[in-house]
Amino acid sequence: METDPSGSGGWRFAQCFGDKGEVEDITEADIISTVEFDSTGNYLATGDKGGRVVLFERNEAKKGCEYKFYTEFQSHEPEFDYLKSLEIEEKINKIKWCKRQNAAHFLLSTNDKTIKLWKVFEKQLRVVSESNLAEGQRSLPAPTVRQNLRLPKMHLQDNIIAAVPRKVYSNAHAYHIHSISVNSDQETYISADDLRINLWNLNISDQSFNIVDIKPVNMEELTEVITSAEFHPQQCNIFMYSSSKSNIKLADMRDSALCDRHAKSFEEEEDPTNRSFFSEIISSISDVKFSHDGRYILSRDYLSLKIWDVNMDSRPVKTIPIHDHLRGKLCDLYENDCIFDKFECVWGGDDKHVLTGSYHNYFRIYDTDTLSDVVLQADKSAFKAKKIGGPLGANKPGQKNGRPLREAMMSDTLDFNKKILHASWHPRENTIAIAATNNLFLYSAA
Template identity: 25%
Template sequence: MDTIQSNTNPSTKGDTITCLKFSRDGDLLAIGDGEGIIHLLKSDFREVGQIEAHSTDLDSYKKPVVSPCVRNLEFLHSHGSRASLFSSNEKTIKLWKIFPVHNKITEFNTWEDGEKLEEEEWLSRTHNKLIIPSRRASQESLESKCVTQFLGAHQCYINSVSLCSNYQNFVSADDLKIFLWDINRNDTAFLLVDQRESVKPISEVITSVKCHQSNSHIVLWTSTNGTIRIGDLRDRSICDNPAEIFKYSSRSNGFFDELVLAISSADFCQSMDYIVARDYFTVKYWDMRNCSSPAVIVDVMSNLQRDMNDLYQSQDICAKFEVKDFPSSEYCVTGGYSEVIMISRMGEILNRINVTDTDEEILHMDVHPKSESVVFACDDRINQYIFNDILLQ
């Protein structure tokens, strides 16, 4: 454990963290919560701004129909404190412009050592000397402006948003459909996938979508039966017939199979040839050149000593754990109950980092784009772990 440093910072003041994302240069960290607020933190984890991103939509009877919960965050551009950020709740995607603000603070009656003096004390010490105000710059804060809203396309709840590598398009997915958007147009969305047409009868729904990190024409989406599909927009613009299908065939046909096989998160690995995916019990590495079976299967819940019926009744089996590939290393990181798990590309569990003494789910996390560190959420707090070279050798 001497190779790991940790930081713990409160971030949302009691409200549950629902997603988090580093900017592309790593200088900003955006954290979304269940009340529709995005918290903006600098690299030293100092909060420098908030965005009231989403609010509760009410029906004619004043009942909530759409939660304000921030479900997805994705940075478009970033340069220091200036950035563009996508956010979404269940139905609406918004594009935000973030920019720094420096306010000047005017100070009166400041003595030489910085002591603040009341008027009578000041006049007594200075023998009725004229008070000259001083000005200094305050700490930098960030403000935001909503540039565009993308809405009206999704009838089901949006589960993921992913930016294409051309920085001109992005994709969004719900249970049944995936749309391709032009960033400069919010009045039109192109339907890439319609699950009602491609899967008959509908025995599965879409759980996530991800664009390739360097090839803007390649899109990945996952489903509740453990299937990963790859669409190539050079081949066809409508991806109802995907270019590649990666399907894990379970040996059992139990009642809980669909729940434990559902892929909650998937990512293209930086090596370009692999995909890493997380379901409830395992992390699977897929070689993109071989779709017949996973290259590696890692059981990350082997220490979970609970009956399947208990997991089902408590709804813990529906937990959507994320998995993230590190940009400069041959390993990934994922969450568990009260722990963060590091896994090598060869399937070896490098470390299990205990975070809390409770069975708290570690669901949301992101890796820093330029350093060997990961930030993850524990209910209403964030933690950071930094890995040094000793641990990676």
């Protein structure tokens, strides 16, 4: 992916799903809270704060990477924990696809407390076209001759896409579930909350094994929480988890049943001269991802991306500043709670590019070798483009009001209510899915 002078790097706006109008009438339930391609890239899932899961299917009839609506179902409903007098939101925190084994799709979705395994499949509707009932109600007189006997006939009426919950995994987390990750063996998965990580077998819903527990005996001594967790993409015994104390722990389930003693810890010592009141907050890791080959780890904290080599835990091999222009605004961002925003990070399918979001619906794509970047904006004016011409129809690709997006992103007029927290990258092509409030944007590059 070569960068061009405009800064768009060859990326073009391709599609958008969601409200395309000018009227800002967005309900909280419509806000997209997670987005995920499956392992083939032919299907794409989104979850929202209303507990709905929407699936998109690749449109083979169109050239290029284009998607169409596949199905939608209600995954979670609002609940109430009467023992703790606690409302449990229906918001979908994460969706993870299981590798396809047959004609049906299987995917995991979770809210704060309950994980569900959904089976999505095509079902043929059949109807009875003839019967011995008059107008479908009253029985006809018995036929006098055998030839008058009307036998019911089944006719195919339509194909529908059905979604049924095959397993419900509940009552295993005392705190809010923020991560789920399916193992490469396709038999187990992990779920993580602030203090514990549990290991599940996909076929067993009433039993899980606690493999990490950092809860202190006295909660007043609590100094860190788990922020993200993921299985190694190839080695089924290895997983990692990040913490609010700016470290990443690599654990091996072959060592012991309880993986509190990590195999490796990745942490960079902070320069004491840079320490401030906000240091602990902005250094908290919000997301970690293994590269597809498992050799590197990508982590995101509030101001930067870091790339770690699994074989070198002393310091990251690359540190990429994302929000350096916000260092002078940390007080304001603390006041409006934006400093606690949890931005995700994503590897490109080739492991040579990484993506993460920013404010004002900007997001950035980096070349991991040269660190050259592409700045794009998921903006509704893309709908007004007469042809696929970039993120902003009225401007040249990579520009806004005649100036580069990178320059516009540094301005003082950023809307901190618009933020790109969730994204997913097609596993085999340069196509990315970006969640921007209630809209799903798709971008592609040659």
